[in-house]
Amino acid sequence: MIFLLCSDKDEGSTARFPATTEGFSLGPWSWMTETWSWWWMAVAWAWLWIAVTWAWWWMAGAFACAWWYHTSMKGKSTGDSSANLHVEDSKDPVLPPSSTNDADSQNISTVVKENIENVTFNPPNKTEEVDAGDSSANFDSEDQKDPLLPQSFTCDTVNQENTADIKDKDEGSKAQFHATTEGFSAGDSSANLHVEDPDDPLLPPSSTSDADSQVIATDVKENIENVAFNPPNKTEGFSTGDSSADLHVEDPNDPLLPPSSTSDADSQVIAPDVKENVENVAFNPPNKTEEVDAGDSSANFDSEDQKDPLLPQSFTCDTDNQENTADIKDKDKGSKAQFPATTEEVSARDSSANLHVEDPKHPLLPPSSTSDADSQVIATDVKETNLMTVMKDLGLEQHSKEKLSLSKILQIDDKTLNEEPEKSKSDLPWYFMKKLMMVNVTARNIKHMKQLRSNSDDVSETTEIDFENLLEISNSEDMVNPLDVITALFLCSDGFVQQQMALKMSMCQFSVPLLLPSCDSQQCTLMLWAMRDIVKQYRPEALSESKGFTEERIVLSNLPMVSFVRLGECSLSKSETLNKLLSNSKQYHNIFVHHNMECGDSPRRISNGLTEITWYLPCGNKNIDIFSQPVAVANLRGDIESFETQYAFLCQTSAAVFVFLDKLDAKCNLLSTQTDKTQIFLVVNNTNTQIKATTLKEVSRKLGLTKNNIIIRNKDVNNVDFVNFLRAAVSEVISKSKRKMSIEQMADNAHELGIWVDEDSPECQTAKQHADAITAEIQDPLKFKEQQLPLQGQIWKELTSLEKEEFRLRKLGSENIEKYKDDLKEKKEKLREKQNSYYMSNTLMCFINALSLQQNERSYFLKWMRINLDNMSRIKLSGLREHYKKKWKSSENKEEIKQLDQQLTNSSLGIEHFFREMGQIYEASRFLPETDLSRQQLNHLPGLCAQLLLDGFPFELVDGDASNIPLQWVSDVLSQLNEMVSPKNKILVITVLGVQSTGKSTLLNTMFGVQFAVNSGRCTRGAFMLLIKVHEEFKRVLNCDFIVIIDTEGLKSPELAQLDDSNEHDNELATLVVGLSDLTIVNIAMENLTEVKDILQIVVHAFLRMKEVGKKPKCHFVHQNVSDVSAHEKNLRDRKLLLQQLNKMTQAAARMEKKEEFKTFTDVMDYDPDTGNCYIPGLWNGNPPMAPVNAGYSEAVYELKKNIIQLLGKCNYSKNDINDFKEWMRSLWNAVKHENFIFSFRNSLVVDAYMRLCTEFNKWEWEFKKEMYIWGTSAETKISNFGNVDSESQTIGMNELHSSLKTEAITVLCQWEKKLLDNLTTYFSQTEGHVHLVEGHRADFENSAKGLRRELENSVLYQLSAAAETRQGMVEIDQIKENHTKEIEKAVCALNDECRQTKHQMTDQKLDKEFDKMWKETLNKFTYFEQKPTNVYTKVSHCLRTNLSNKRSHANELLGQKRLQDCGQEPFIYKPEGAVRKITHKMYTLFNAQDQISALQQRADSIIEVCKMSINEKIAKKSDYDDAYIQEILNIIDERLQNDKNVKTDIEFEVYLKQHICGFAAKTFQELHQSFLQTNDPYKCLTKNKEKFCADFKDVFHKRDQCQKKAEEFADKCLKPAVEDRVNRLLGLNITDEMLKCEEFSTRINFQYSILLDLLSREIVLEYHMYNTEYEHYVKSWILQQIEKHFSTCSKLSEFEEQLLESIISSIEDAIKNVSKNKNENVKSLVENICKELAATLVISQDALGAFMILNNANQEQFADSITKCLKDIKQDLKDKFQNTNIQTKLKNLHMKPQNELFTRVIGCRKQCPFCATPCDAGGKAHTEHWASLHRPQGLGTYRRVATQKLVTDICSSSVISDKKFRCHQTNNQYHPYKDYKKIFPDWKISPDVSLEASDYWKYVMTKYNQEFATKYDAKPAEIPNGWKSISYKQAEESLKESFKLKDPDLQPQKNTTSRPGVVP
DSSP states (O other), rough: OOOOOOOOTTTTOOOOOOOOOOOOOSSSGGGSSSSSHHHHHHHHHHHHHHHHHHHHHHHHHHHHHHHHHHHHHHTTOTTTTTTOOOOOOOOOSSSOOOBBBBBSSOOOOEEESOOOOOOOOOOOOOOOOOOTTTTTTEEEETTOTTTTSSSSOOOOTTTOOOOOOOOOTTTTOBBOOOOOOOOOOOSSOOEEEEOOOOOOTTTTTOOOOOOOOOEEEEEEEOOOOOEEOHHHHHHHHBOTTOOOOOOOBBBBBBBTSSSSSSOOOOOOBBEEEEEEEEOOBBOOOOOOOOOOOTTTTTTOOOBBBOOOSOOOOSSOOOOOOOOOOOOETTTOOOOOOEOOOOOOOOOTTTTOOOOOOOOOTTTSSOOOOOSSSSSOOHHHHHHHHHHHHOOOOOOOOOGGGBBBBBHHHHHHHHTTOOOOOOSGGGGGGHHHHHHHHTTTTTTTTTOOOOOOOOOOOOOTTTTTOOOHHHHOOOOOOGGOOOOHHHHHHHHOOOHHHHHHHHHHHHTTTOOOEEEOOOOOOOOOOOOOOOTTTOOOEEOGGGGGGTTOOEEEEEGGOOOOOOEEEEEEOOSSSSHHHHHHSSTTTTOOOOOSSTTTTTTTTSSSSSOTTTTEEEEEEEOOOOOTOOOSSOOOEEEEEEEEOOOOOHHHHHHHHOOOOEEEEEOOGGGGGGGGGGGTSEEEEEEEEOOOOOHHHHHHHHHHHTTTTOGGGGEEEEEEEEHHHHHHHHHHHHHHHHHOOOOOOOHHHHHHHHHHHOOEEESSHHHHHHHHHHHHHHTTTSHHHHHHHHHHHHGHHHHHHHHHHHHHHHHHOOTTSSOHHHHHHHHHHHHHHHHHHHHHHSOHHOOOOHHHHHSSHHHHHHHHHHHHHHHHHHHHHHHHHHHHHHHHHHHHTTTTTTHHHEEEHHHHHHHHHHHHHHHHHHHHHHHHHTSTTTTTTHHHTTHHHHHHHHHHHHHHHOOEEBBBTTTTTOHHHHHHHHHHHHHHHHSOOEEEEEEEBTTSSSSHHHHHHHHOOOOOOSSSSOOOOOOEEEEEEGGGHHHHHHSEEEEEEEEOOSOHHHHHTTSSHHHHHHHHHHHHHHHSSSSEEEETTTTTTTHHHHHHHHHHHHHHHHHHHTOEEEEEEESOOOOTTHHHHTTHHHHHHHHHHHHHHHHHHHHHOOOTTTOHHHHSSSTTTTTTTOOOOOOOOSSTSSBBHHHHHHHHHHHHHHHHHHHHHTTSSOEEEEEHHHHHHHHHHHTTTSSSSTTTTTHHHHHHHHHHHHHHHHHHHHHHHHHHHHHHHHHHHHEEEEEEEEOOOOOOOOOHHHHHHHHHHHHHHHHHHHHHHHHHHHHHOOOTTTGGGGGGOOOOOOOHHHHHHHHEEEEEEEHHHHHHHHHHHHHHHHEEEEEEEHHHHHHHHHHHHHHHOOOOOHHHHHHHHHHHHHHHHHHOOOOOOOOOOOOHHHHHHHHHHHHHHTSSHHHHHHTSSSSGGGGSSOOOOOOOOSSHHHHHHHHHHHHHHHOOOOOOOHHHHHHHHHHHHHHHHHHHTTTTOHHHHHHHHHHHHHHHHHHSSSSSSOOOHOOOOOHHHHHHHHHHHHHHHHHHHHHOHHHHHHHTTHHHHHHHHHHHTTTTTOOOHHHHHHHIIIIIHHHHHHHHHHHHHHHHHHHHSSSSGSSSHHHHHHHHHHHHHHHOOOHHHHHHHHHHHHHHHHHHHHHHHHHHSSHHHHHHHHHHHHHHHHHHHHHHHHHHHOOSSSSHHHHHHHHTTTTTTTTOHHHHHHHHHTTOOHHHHHEEEEEHHHHHHHHHHHHHHHTOOOOOOOOOOOOSOHHHHHHHHHTTTOOOOOTTOBBBOOSSSHHHHHHHOOOBBGGTTTTTTTTBBBBOEEEEEEETTTEEEEEGGGGOOOOOEEHHHHOOOTTOOOOSSSTTTTTHHHHHHHHHHHHHHHHHHSOOOOOOOOOHHHHHHHHHHHHHHHHHOOOGGGGGGGOOOOOOBBBBO
């Protein structure tokens, strides 16, 4: 449908006008579809009707009208989908502003806005004689004022769109003008527009015709001023072929045509949207062009009239797109107007565009024009437009100025895993780059998946197919030529990306750009820098016999170059011919892109003028080599007529130039201008046209060509013969030519011709000058390193040796360990002093200064340095290899060969050597004072290297020459890096391990596109790390910010194989990199199975070590050189064998590491043989050097990369940050220096994770214990109130209550145990906090949770049993007391009545006398229940015999030897039985050594201390004895004896110990029982209350008011003691809670740190002595002191007491209120109900309550009020009492002792180091391995030398890495190596000190108090090493922090602030 839309700017209303179209041929009735046709037919029929009716002459008039109409329409008929428009009367107002005709539906929409001013169109005057072929468009206009043509337009044969976009500066909107063209004679999809009357206003400003759907929408905005069109006057004589467009205008005054018109056979949309302020746009085309004829890909343009405006100011003609585009940008918004325009009278062939101009003054042509046979780009402005269009299509617009960098190219993003086909052109560059970086030879296959056009019409089988349309549709415009993509990427990339692209393209055997065209000018660039990194190895004919080879940078190689160019039209594909020329029959490869490749036939838009280069390099095999000598081959894209500069350059630099052409004509004269500098070969294709001999002769004469210089391909010559002719010619050129030139030398020629050279940039030249200044001085690398880089030589190697000796002590001999270590430290310090004595060399100063340049210059500098150094090393090594080869042939020169071999190793000089020197200077400066200027001047060096890491340069982790890590240097660099990127500092680490020269570096380079050195004449040494950024959007997948790639030197290196420690070196390196990595790639070359086994053993060893230290890296095995597609299936058996080998290696490694529980590889790590292996084919596809990289290799590596990324993305553990990585590196390297890695490894991250776990578990443990204590207190209260006031207890018996409470206790315990285990599960499932590092301790803590549950269960059940038994015994006594009280009450009442009846006045004295009389009489009537005391000894003895009943009869015999009453009276001293044991013990005592007896004595003392603590807790409760008490104690003894496996106990020891403990326990419990009986004797209880009863009697007698008195009595005697008891029950919890908030009690590690720091600050040697010899006793007293100290200095304790008082008093008040609301019979009932309310919390004394109840006649309400008032007094009295009680007394009165709870928490398992007695720091009680953070000299534990009696200074953490031996009772007094201590003490782990300074604390203590300790231990003072004497207080303190890994001052406990000493002399 067609609508005309007129939109009012205010109301937005729309008017729709149907409009006519004229002259359409739409079938036999098509003429009737026109409005004009109907009008003329109506007139004709009217005349006919009149003629029939009136007269015959009317008929003649009608026929005259019809004839006139037919004449006017003649010649305006088109084919299918054509549109003809004719207007005669320019003033006819019938037509609306815009009209359109469509055969299907017609919609005309015009939106006309205000203020359209000064728009002038000046079309040509006249054009005629137009003839066009298929898809042509003819335009005819007779009036020169006809404004039908747009300001700028384009004709496209596919879309037939003429589009003009004019943007508004404010809105940025776009107007597209699709206009019809009239008067065109065209084939399919043509559009003809004819206008006769220029004054006819009927035509709108914009009109469109479309056969399918035509929409015309004109939206003309305000203020369009001064737009002038100056078209040419007349064009004629145009003849076009396919895809031509003809325009004819007859009437220039016709205003009907719009500013822009377009014809499209498919969809024609006309939408002019003309905005404000578009001013002064003028077109001035040339005057006249004619007689244009072009060949292939040409376009001919002819114009006669200089005023013809048909061509825009700038345009481009392309026969595929046929677009001439002019861009007019708005000054504010930068908007763009694109005007597709037609071309007229053009005769063209395939994709041609040739422009011929005769009149230089003709304004039609733009300022610049170019002709190219492939793709013609016209005008500078058009080129720029075309370049920007291509850039926009490819999505590279923003990179035109902001160049692509390597970090952008190499970053990990979603494209890494995305394998979807490219959906748009903007995907193509990234697809190409992604493939190229992985050296994939399919990278140039860049055809994208075209988005199919949606069709809303239903398609059925009956739908008619438009075959003509099918034939015409072409998608060439949707494809991009690969050369355009390559050119665009080179233009958009910085120099380093260009270099990387050239290198990768060269590896793929792609041609690389030699001259890169700059499409926005005529300039091109020599890509010298881009090719600098290409290094080639080849074997010329001269070296084929000696098997030598040549290796050099290709830009420095002096090679002959042969160039291939094209002149004019040539039907022979030059590039395809070159590919055949350079490829042998067995190894064809598309080096150059040609039209038969994918997308190779797409028109080139920006790559014409590109000159590519490749090299043919021989391999030395005559059967394979095409040319025996190397040769460079250049290929110029485009016609040399258009690129004379490039042609001139090639002529000046080439040995020969081969010119491809089809015909010999005048253009050949161009060749004569350059013939004086090179040979010219004409390659003529004579298959299509016959070349005349005379012409050939003439050309040969002009060019001076011989017969050999002319190669003609006739029809009878096939491809093979033709290529052979070319090869012969090239071979002759190579062999005879003396012109050989390197690309570096070509730069001079480029400068002469005005060609830019990429290395001429200021940054590159500045950097080159800096690099040359350094490398120019280097003559001999070995001497240079010795003179200019001295610190990394022998000094560094000696330091490395000393460091390893510190940790291994292999040369110790019989020398004192600590003295030996002190000597090593002194030697190290001297070497550092020697390093500091060197001045920084000028070379290194220049190097450091250059690193301080701007980023771009710095990057260029490092690249130049590497290039220069590699070139130098290559030359030097080449000479040494040749010399070595000669000497090697003679067996007499072994010593000389050895020296040469060493020279080969030492002569390598790379950029890493300069960084090593920086590192050594920096490390040495750290030994200078912080204020030293030399040190301060070097502080910036780590920052420089950190920035280089960020810039993408590799950083050396492990020095490959010294096999060491400069830890301080590397750590500070990583710290600086962390600061630079924080908080985005999360990393994942990927490393590769494998045998040397198996392609590890190549694998990483291919996988990640990085630049690890692979071809610099030497293999990787050491380990290098490199950062790759992760894209922001991809971070959610990997949960990291960077990926760190670590490349390592090969294992089993031949250079190291001759060394004794080569295997050790490999193990160290493998352990380090596996430990640092999150994923390790194990690279296996399948050729050598022996090496495979060797490397597997090393790798398994490393993984086993990591398993033990908590690290879980993933592993991927890569099998190289396996190309079979069925490899995965066929190698199933091989994978099974591999797994078997891995299992064997695991068992062997487990034996070496003394971890024989590991039997299979899967025990060590999670490994799946099916998914953990990758098979990769060989790298090269054919024979190098001409072989490209195997596509299968690239694809397999890409699959490996995807798998690795996906695997890392699934990691559920916390990612390391850079600081964590640094700490891992430090701890791993320190550990691998030891012989025993697993037992030497100490990592602060692991310690930190372990401490956090301990802290959390301790919190859960305390919550559990606290909850159970509260529950137990409540249960005990319930039992205590049984039978008194608890209503529930009245309905059930004590047994039932006890049973129900036990069931409830079990339930609560199970719930809390589950909660504890759930907390552990949740904790270990989190991904943060490095929880995975302590996964190995999970079982220990789960066992601790279960053990805690058992411990609490025993405790609670004992508590319930004891309370129930006590209460059961009290029931009968309470009943007696109650009966006695009732009898007394009756007697008192009777006495009261009797006295009242007496008429005498009864005074108080008489009443007292009567009461005494009554009291005696009543008591005499009582039958007293005499409580018989229980013999506790008998009960305890029975329990003891029962406990020992399973210990055989010998135990009973031992028990019978001594009465229990006689045991425990004196301190327990275990004496040996038997003469042998006595003598042995005597000897040990003499030498002050520990034997079995001494060890048992220590164990006994510890157990006795624990049992005493338990007994004291029972005494504090003041309850009666119960057998549960002694059962609990015996249980404690059994647990302690069972857990201590280091000390073997016999039956005698156990019996004697239990007898001793039960003896003093029985005595104590007997006293407790007696006290309980005395307290609860009924008679004594009555007697105690006699005075109270008497007072009550007198009150009753005198009828006194008892309310206040009774209330006070109840408050004082009943409530107050209960409240105080409740406070004492709960206050211990609060105190413990408060103390646990202190950091020193959070974990055992923190506790040990705190207590040692406190000892250091106190400076009291006696306390050190107690700590060393009576550890548990000292800890208890220290804890008590801390509690007293803490609460003495703060009001917290008072706050706790007040809070408890408030809570309890409040509950009493609530109880009184609740009871008072109900009706009570009397005060007794009231009090009973109050007691019931308080039964759950308070235990009210029944004695006091019974006494209170008798003779109580108080008023209920008054009593309740009085008791409420008394509560305030209770609160105040207790508050005053608490305030006046000291902390010590308060702690004694507490039911739960905080000091005991804290002691239990921090004492842990109570185990101590078997050598130095340092307590175990491990968390949880159920841990299976004991360890201590800090060990101490054995002399502090009373050990001394036998011979000298001097205290020993050896520290066990040093002894365990030495060859020293020890003996003890566990070794049966036989000497045993310290290294194998685990065989004797398997549950102890004694790690070596992390550094020499780690034990400085104890060294300082022993040095300071050496004499005092000797006196205490009755020994001689120790021989203190000199190094110990210089340790200061501060150093001791710092070593303490280091040992316990407490570096955050906020986490450190507060220490004593007493004065500290300075340096100890």
